Amino acid sequence: MGICYSSANGKKKTGLESGNDKADSKLKKGSSGDFATFISKLSGGGAAAAAAAILEEERSLQQIPGRLFSNGASRVACLYTQQGKKGTNQDAMIFWENFYSESDTNATFCGVFDGHGPYGHMVARKVRDALPILIRSQWESKLQNDQNQEVANENGNDIEGMRRFDDFMEEDGCESLEAEEIEKIPEAHIPLKKSILKAFKLMDKELKMHPTIDCFCSGSTAVAIIKQGQDLIIGNVGDSRAVLATRDNDNALAAVQLTVDLKPNLPKEAARIHKCKGRVFALQDEPEVARVWLPNSDSPGLAMARAFGDFCLKDFGLISIPDVYHHHVTERDEFVILATDGVWDVLSNKEAVDIVASAPSRATASRALIDCATRAWRLKYPTSKNDDCAVVCLFLEAPMLQNDASDIPEEEKKVPEEETNKVPSETDAEGSRAAFVVQHGTTKESSEIEPVVEEKTNNNKTNSSNIGQSKRSLAECLSTAEDEDWSALEGITRVNSLLSLPRFSSLDKRSSSWRKWI
Template sequence: MGICYSSSGKRKPGWEGGDDKAADSKFKKTSSGDFATFISKLSGGGGGAAAASAAIVSEERGLHQIPGRLFSNGASRIASLYTQQGKKGTNQDAMIFWENFYMGGDLNATFCGVFDGHGPYGHMVARKVRDSLPILIRSHWENKDEAEENHEHSENGDLEGMRRFDDFMDEDGCESLEVEADEAEKVPEVHIPLKKSILKAFKLMDKELKLHPTIDCFCSGSTAVALIKQGEDIIIGNVGDSRAVLATRDKDNTLTAVQLTVDLKPNLPREAARIQKCKGRVFALQDEPEVARVWLPNSDSPGLAMARAFGDFCLKDFGLISKPDVYHHSITDRDKFVILATDGVWDVLSNKEAVDIVASAPGRGTAARALVDCATRAWRLKYPTSKNDDCAAVCLFLEEVLLVGNVPENEKKVPEEEEVTNKASPELPQETVNNMKECDDEIVPVVEEKSIDKSIGQSKRSLAECLSTAEDEEWSALEGITRVNSLLSLPRFLPFDKRSTSWRKWL
């Protein structure tokens, strides 16, 4: 969590900081017309602060009922989500996975993201961005289609639209100073409309937070890394220091990690230059010289550890912006999965370590939990005197799961041993065949027993043995049994008259 160094304060009364209720993980088919009507009601409208405040509860209830939308610990056939509260208070991390995300008639798109809140009301900011940002992106994507239809018969329609878009994005002085020389290389021309929709959505998301009637975002904010998968293309918008990492195989078929985003921190030269041009200050404290922070011109506050964020309006006039960096990636056959995680994971695990943990998980449903659990343990080892940060992770798998019922008939091959048995069984007596099966059954436990003994002797245990049900539990079940046996094996020093009878109890 990129916390504000000096941020402190009481949370609003009545707010419960517990995890959201579990979402329904069963995916149902929804007609595009009904879904579009439902989403348009959520993103349609305004009416002032009073109307927005009255619609918050009903809007959240409607979002939680959308099929294929996960926002709490859970999993689907292609994704896994998990978050765990740290030792600093309320869990300020939020996450989302939205399958069949409606994008202009395309129900095959997928949206997922992680959001790391900071400040007194960071948990509220992160959840608000989680709920509103996908709808804003979808809304501006549809408005883009309508704008193209309105200007298709006009010679200067495209130029006029681009001029108005540039004017809209340059309303704030600090954002107009942002120069991205390699911006054209990040996103192909065919995806420029989607990139503009993401930029507009991030811009309006920040303005919506500024006018929100119940969330104080003056010294509270959130990061965001949002991913949209359309067909074989991935578009990512990033604000802050959360990160997206791709797991892919190289020419040697070795699983490697490719970082898809850049952590937008104040130590980057272009970020520091923009902040200093806007009269903000960038420096690190003596007790943590490796962490650059953003400070007000005439005050040693708030000390924000990121250069871009939603909210934090105390710094918006001094170089902090909410404009995202937008990235594109074309999916290949070698790409396996994408990890989206907050800095609570990346502060203690490298990209390669995170990829290896997810790849070695027992199944897709436990991949995100395995990653967060390993990050929590790494916090205890690397920073034993510090409080571990909140952790949130979303694992999006790029390979479809092949169901048994969908396997073609020509691919359903009978195992070689089974073919030999079937050929030999007609020539052998039935009693001999039964004896062979019994022998096979007798051999199986011996093999399993050897494999178990081997795993116990190894230093690297399986994930199921490493995971602990209790938060402070440090031993696995096997270690606990070994400890009990050791205690029972200790010699008993009893009076001489009782020694002769006590040993019989252990026979």
């Protein structure tokens, strides 16, 4: 996603700063460092205590066996992220091998998260750490409640408790499970789908009330997969993507897109935003990128219809409710690629699948894909700075003994997270271990997953329909006059997730907390 900077260098206060929370103000001034640096700058009061608790939570998460969140590999997955050339790496990723275990089943979790806005890197990391735990706790609770209800039914008690969960979901505004969608999810996995829906909503609430992360105009995407046995349950918010590599009838490798990029130009998304008084239109200088705008302000220009955070738009059609999909793994399926849009902006689904398949080893597959994406950025957009990239490759079959992770060099298994913020040199990208494959992206029909049309088709629809019109040019919207506090980095157009922050009146700035406006 496009990195966000403050044109005032943090000296000028905005309506985003809390009037009575100096610790948060100090935190915002140090946005160029990593999360540990931010915490060390906090001082006094409840903010310091909250920061200490957060740091302790991060340390405890790092001790969980089978949980990877930085560059590395295991027997069945590899992870790699690389900072672009716009600033702090705002992408995050995770693979959790023993995510949920019972006597008869073992589930794994993997996901990628793409932050945007001034504090997008903090939002993405928070979602990475908290969302899997929320899903697991809701899943365990739901299964336990179902077991208790079965016992109660056997004893002749009423079944009112069975409706308690669904009532909670509907009262809190989550979309109910329609009959058509239930058919796509096997009955055995409906509790997990409901748990994912509830966990995503709780995640957004947690961000809203977080004491040290300002999510008013910062947010994150999320695409996550839970593999339980031979079934994949996928939850998606935003424009990160999951792609399956499978063999067709001719035994050729094909790409199947498992998720839909939730862009504002999708008819269903645009209709919801318009109904909530939000606006959707593309700027003249980037007609292929539909964005979400406030009713009476040409900001923030968010390039997705669903996201965690971004509370300035939550009353105007932006939601964090995920699309949930199911796919049953067959013997033809080989691996799944989860990646942020830094990869998909320059590589098609088929290109990504071919690159991973041709990688020298499973441990290097994610890095090979990012190296090729970096080269593609220079070829396709030579005047633009390449975006952050994060990739998780989940292999659906355990490797043979000779390809086991025990053969992976120790330094390749796990790389400190600080290394993921290193800007690659030109020679690093040239030394890619996989050749750049130039082919057209393809999709393959599935009984559970509907084929997704290539982005070019969607872009043409956007051009013809022009969901909304703007008379302002991109340069005007990215003006850096002294009276403006923030704008997206100039020189980048379609890859910016957020263009500008809303400006507030003096009355708004006197508010003790932006959360009162939500």
